Amino acid sequence: MLLHDHLDGGLRPRTVVELAESTGYQGLPTTDVDELGRWFTAAADSGSLESYLETFAHTCGVMQTEEALVRVAAECAEDLADDGVVYAEVRYAPELFVERGLSLDTVIEAVQAGFAEGERRAAERGRRIRMVTLLCAMRQHARAHEIAELAVRYRDSGVGGFDIAGPEAGFPPTRNLDAFEYLRTSNAHFTIHAGEAFGLASIWEAIQHCGAERLGHGVRIVDDITEDADGLHLGRLAAYIRDTRIPLEVCPSSNVQTGAARSIAEHPIGLLAKLRFRVTVNTDNRLMSGCTVSSEFAALVDAFGYGWADIQWFTINAMKSAFLDFDQRLALINNVIKPGYAELLR
Structure with a gap:
């Protein structure tokens, strides 16, 4: 299960090199596949969300053609399936892939074709995965309503919801309030990146003004939890999020890279899980963090003894x-997830 993974943050290093050659992209720091993989992880280890985001210039740079988008999406589905993921919501911002003249519709349709192809290839190898798309708008731009309309238009074609991404500081979610009002009145799903690089104000706006169903990251909610001799105390916002079961899309390795946590062992996920917030574990950007869903869980096992x-x-x-029909969620839980874990829990 994966709820928070960025398409342009999960390319195979070899694919980046090969697409750069075929599309004429000249900006890569190296064309050696192994060196490039190490470069992405090292460059993302900055302790700053803004610096972390700069690495995407290269992945987005090689994803400006239909063929590239289909390939990247297909490989994404295959890689996740090979890691044992049975359901994945993968997000991307269509507006980032129009530099060479592609329309937003063409971008979306190419990615959907790639996901379908990846699902098919995975199934041929006995690995079944359901891919669902989340469309992002970049919060520093002014296209949120346009992207929200696309999310609604394509919701019967594999697009499950909407998100805003990009730098939090200086770009509060309420800048895009019209988009969220449109989505709510359209009965559409949306999550919001909040509480990663910025604190409680971002989370509060995302929930109380914009109506987010989930929080992308959300780890800064620990700023509303205090401890004294009498134990742990939840502030009003933290209590509201826990009581209403608002999911937190936590991405441990990424949070360490961007400075939202000092280490996996000191990551807020330990406290949030202990307090029974609805915590989920995610990859964010598999290339930049050099991680998989399995490696994220392994790191948490080492840190917290899970x-x-x-x-x-x-x-x-x-x-x-998940942004999936209730019946389908229940079927996956009862017919796939619980039986799979029952074998491991014996």
Whole structure:
């Protein structure tokens, strides 16, 4: 189960090199595949969200053709399926892939074709995965309403919802309030990046002004949790998020890279899980963080001593929170996830 993964943050290093050659992109720091993989991870280890985001100039730079988008999406589905993921919501901002003249509709249709191809290839190898798309608008731009309309237009074609991404500081979610009002009145799903690089104000606006169903990252909610001799105390916002079961799309390795957490061992996920917030575990950007869903769980096991029952809890949290019809969520939980973990829990 995966709820928070960026398409342009999960390319294979070899694919980046090969697409750069075929599309004429000249900006790569190296064309050696192994060196490039290491470069992306090192460049993302900046401690700053803004610096972290600069690495996307290269992945987006090689994804400006239909063929490139189809290939990247297909490989994304295959890679996730090979990691044991059975359901994935993968997000991207269509506006980032129009530099060479592609229309927004063409971008979306190319990615959907790629996901379908990746699902087919995975199934041929006995790996079944359901791919769902989230369309992002860049919060520093002014196209949120336009992208929201696309999310609604394509919601019967594999697009499950909407998100805003990009730098949090200086670009509060309420800048895009018209888009969120449109989505709500259209009965459409949306999540909001909030509480990653910015604090409680961003989370509060995302929930109380914009009506977000989930929080992308959301880890700064720990700023509203205090501890004294009498124990842990939740502030009004933290209590509201926990009580209403608003899901947190937590991305541990990415949060360490961007400075939202000092280390995996000190990551707020330990406290948030202990307090039974609806925590989910995600990859964010597999290329930049050099991670997979499996490696994220392995890191949490090492840091917090989690067992299979804990991992099942995180996984079911995610499936309960998916932008998918209730019947389909229930079927995946009862027919795929629980039987799979039952084998491991024996």
